[in-house]
Every structure is written in C-alpha cells, then in structure tokens.
Amino acid sequence: MRFPGIIPAVTTPFASSGEIDTAALQANVRALLDAGVHGIVGTGTMGEAGSLSTRERRDVIGAIVEAVDGRVPVIAGVSAGTAEQAGAYATHAADAGAVALMCLPPLGYRADEAELVAFYAAVGADTGLPLMLYNNPEASGVDMPAALIARIAEATEQVVAVKECSGDVRRIPALLHATDLEVLVGGDDWALEGFCAGATGWVTGVADVAPAQCVALYDHCRAGELDAAREVYRRLLPLGRFDMTPKLVQYFKAAMDEVGFAGGPTRAPRLPLDDDERGALRAALATLGVGVHA
Numbered sequence: 001m002r003f004p005g006i007i008p009a010v011t012t013p014f015a016s017s018g019e020i021d022t023a024a025l026q027a028n029v030r031a032l033l034d035a036g037v038h039g040i041v042g043t044g045t046m047g048e049a050g051s052l053s054t055r056e057r058r059d060v061i062g063a064i065v066e067a068v069d070g071r072v073p074v075i076a077g078v079s080a081g082t083a084e085q086a087g088a089y090a091t092h093a094a095d096a097g098a099v100a101l102m103c104l105p106p107l108g109y110r111a112d113e114a115e116l117v118a119f120y121a122a123v124g125a126d127t128g129l130p131l132m133l134y135n136n137p138e139a140s141g142v143d144m145p146a147a148l149i150a151r152i153a154e155a156t157e158q159v160v161a162v163k164e165c166s167g168d169v170r171r172i173p174a175l176l177h178a179t180d181l182e183v184l185v186g187g188d189d190w191a192l193e194g195f196c197a198g199a200t201g202w203v204t205g206v207a208d209v210a211p212a213q214c215v216a217l218y219d220h221c222r223a224g225e226l227d228a229a230r231e232v233y234r235r236l237l238p239l240g241r242f243d244m245t246p247k248l249v250q251y252f253k254a255a256m257d258e259v260g261f262a263g264g265p266t267r268a269p270r271l272p273l274d275d276d277e278r279g280a281l282r283a284a285l286a287t288l289g290v291g292v293h294a
Contacts, residue, residue: 001073001099001100001130001160002160002161002182002200003038003039003073003075003100003132003161003182003184003200003201004038004182004200004201005037005038005039005200005201005202005215005218006036006037006038006039006201006202006204006207006211006214006215006218007037007038007039007040007041007075007184007201007202007203007204007207008032008037008040008041008203008204008205008207008208008211008214009041009044009045009046009047009077009203009204009205009208010025010028010029010032010040010041010042010046010047010064010208011028011046011047011048011205011208011249011252011253011256011263012025012042012043012047012048012052012060013025013028013262013263013264014264014265014266014267015264018267020052020056020059020060020063021262021264022059022063024262024264025060025063025064025067025262026063026064026066026067027262028208028256028261028262029063029064029067029068030067031211031261032207032208032211033067033068033071033072035211035212035215036211036212036215037072037207037211037214037215038072038201039072039073039074039075039201040064040068040072040073040074040075041075041076041077041102041203042060042061042064042074042075042076042077042098043057043060043061043076043077043078043089043093044077044079044102044203045077045136045139045248045249046205046208046248046249046252047060047077048249048266048267048270049077049079051267051268054088054089054092057076057089057092057093058092058093058095058096059096061074061076061092061093061096061097061098062096062097065096065097065098066097073099073100074097074098074099074100075098075099075100075101075102075132076089076090076093076096076098076100076101076102077101077102077103077134078090078093078101078102078103078123079102079103079104079107079134079140080106080107081106081107081108081109082106083106083118083119083122083123084122086103086106086119086123086126087122087123087125087126087127088126090123090126090127090129091126091127093127093129094127094129098129099129099130100129100130100131100132100160101123101127101129101130101131101132102131102132102134102163102203103120103123103131103132103133103134104134104136104139104140105119105140105141105142105144106119106140107140110141110142111142113148113151116142116144116148116152117151117152117155117156120133120152120155120156120159121155121156124156124157124158124159125156125158128158129158130158130160130161131156131158131159131160131161132159132160132161132162132163132184133149133152133153133159133161133162133163133181134162134163134165134186135149135162135163135164135165135166135171135186136163136165136166136186137165137166138165138244139165143166145171145174146171146174146175146177146178146179147178149162149175149178149179149181150178150179153179153180153181159181160181160182161181161182161183161184162175162179162181162182162183162184163184163185163186163203164183164184164185164186164194164199165186165187166187167187167189167190167244169190169193169194169197170197172185172194172197172198172199173197173198176198182200182201183198183199183200184199184200184201184202184203185199185201185202185203185204186203187243187244188204188205188206188236188239188240188241188242188243188244189237189240189241189243189244191204191206191214191217191233191236191240192217192221192229192230192233195217195218195221195229196221196226202214202218204243205243205248205252206236206239206240206243206252208252208255208256208261209239209252209255209256209259209261209285209288209290210236210239210259210288210290213232213235213236213288213290214236216232217229217232217233217236220232235287235288235289236288238283238284238287238288239255239281239284239285239287239288241284242255242281242284247270247273247277249266249270250266250270250271250272250273250277251273251277251281253265253266254272254273254278254281255281255284255285258281258282258285259285259290
C-alpha cells in the first residue's frame with residue numbers, strides 16, 4: 001500500500017456536552033474529500049488521541065470510514081506507551097474499517113534501538129495492516145534516524161512508509177537511500193522542501209483548514225511547476241508554522257472555525273487561545289487568503 005498526496009490529520013470535534021460530534025466530524029471529512037485530498041488520518045496528534053477513550057477512538061475511526069465510503073485510504077493513529085496498548089488500538093481500528101496504521105515510538109519511554117525494533121514488530125503483527133512509522137522527536141522524545149528506520153523496516157514487513165517530522169529535510173533523501181519505504185512529510189512548515197527532496201505525500205494539519213490549497217501545492221510540485229508551487233506555499237507557510245508548536249491543535253481548530261469547518265473546543269489540559277494568539281492566527285489566515293468569519 002502507498003500513500004501519495006495530501007493526507008489531512010483530522011481533528012476531533014466535540015459537542016458542548018464534551019462528547020464527540022460525529023456529524024461535524026463527518027461533515028469535515030466530506031468537505032476535505034470534495035477538495036481533492038488523497039487520504040485521511042484519524043486519532044493522531046491533531047485528533048487529540050491522548051484524550052480519547054478506547055471506545056471513542058474506535059468511534060472516530062468508524063465515523064471517518066463511513067464518511068469516506070471507500071474513496072481514499074483511512075489511516076488510524078495507534079500511538080501508545082506499550083506495544084500491547086498500541087496493538088489493541090490497531091485491532092479496534094481494523095475492526096472499524098481502517099486500512100493502515102500510523103504509530104510513534106512508545107510514548108513516555110526513551111526506548112533504545114533494540115526495544116524500538118521489538119515494539120514495532122509487535123504492533124505490526126497484531127493486525128497485519130500496513131504500518132507507517134511516525135518519526136516526531138518533539139512528540140515522542142525519540143528521534144529515529146534513517147539507519148534505525150531501515151533496521152525497523154527490515155524486521156517488520158508491515159512497515160511500508162514513514163511520516164518524517166524531524167524538520168530536517170536532509171532526512172528524506174537519507175531515508176530514500178537507506179530504505180525502500182515511502183516517505184511522507186510530517187511537518188507543515190517544510191512541505192515544499194519535502195516534496196522537492198522526494199517525499200510522495202504530506203500528512204498535514206494545514207489541510208484541515210485549506211485543503212484545496214494543499215492539493216494545489218502537491219499538484220504543482222508533481223508537475224514541476226516550482227514558481228507556482230512557491231506562490232501557493234508562500235501563502236500557506238504562516239499557517240503551517242503553527243504546526244510545530246505546543247498549541248497546534250488549538251491553532252488549527254480555531255482556524256477551522258474561522259473558515260467554516262467545524263473546529264470547536266479542545267479537551268483539557270489544552271486551553272483556548274488567548275487574544276494575542278488569535279490575532280497571530282488571523283494574520284496567517286489573511287496571508288492565506290481564505291475567508292475569515294467576523
């Protein structure tokens with residue numbers, strides 16, 4: 001299985017009662033599909049997976065699968081502190097209809113190389129679904145360089161791709177040299193650089209807000225239209241820079257509200273943006289040129 005193109009990591013809307021707003025989630029997904037995205041990731045960092053119960057995680061994936069209706073792949077984030085828990089999330093996601101998995105190194109523990117190899121082998125074996133490694137040192141506390149990723153992939157046949165989120169664009173050619181894996185950009189403020197270095201896809205929060213523009217960036221890059229790609233990217237980049245911040249979920253949910261998607265509140269311990277943060281967000285949206293609600 002391959003994952004080319006624009007793959008939004010969708011947020012999880014919550015109703016005023018605190019429950020998941022399934023109707024809003026599905027409306028968001030359908031709008032993303034109408035804009036031409038090529039896949040959907042649920043229950044990832046952007047989906048506030050750490051605040052969801054096991055039942056809620058399954059419900060989110062099931063709702064996404066229903067809304068997608070076979071049009072694009074649905075990938076489930078299954079990151080957890082242990083292989084047993086990640087495997088349980090994987091089984092539930094598979095039961096709900098996900099066709100692939102995405103997983104960080106074990107959360108809350110700085111595993112060594114042998115432990116990481118064993119961790120991913122166990123997660124991969126639980127369902128047999130294609131597995132995308134997620135290298136995000138900021139989120140997991142562990143950086144997986146190309147040689148380690150190659151070692152993990154060699155030991156686990158289910159590993160077919162890597163979401164590279166270190167921010168070092170040199171990692172992409174290194175991964176392409178060291179492995180046969182598909183490489184996807186995982187950071188929203190280096191997508192153009194990542195595509196030009198050889199990434200085939202982009203797992204992105206920006207696409208939750210501006211999916212058509214992200215698809216246009218991808219199409220221009222594929223066509224070798226770099227001047228046009230740079231112009232689209234110039235407008236996307238101020239919003240993309242919120243991605244690698246502690247409040248990325250708040251920023252993108254607030255931006256979704258501003259442009260007509262269902263963003264809504266986040267769950268604790270996340271707090272709403274303050275006035276200065278909202279002002280910076282609105283400035284980024286103005287550069288992007290999408291409609292902003294009064």
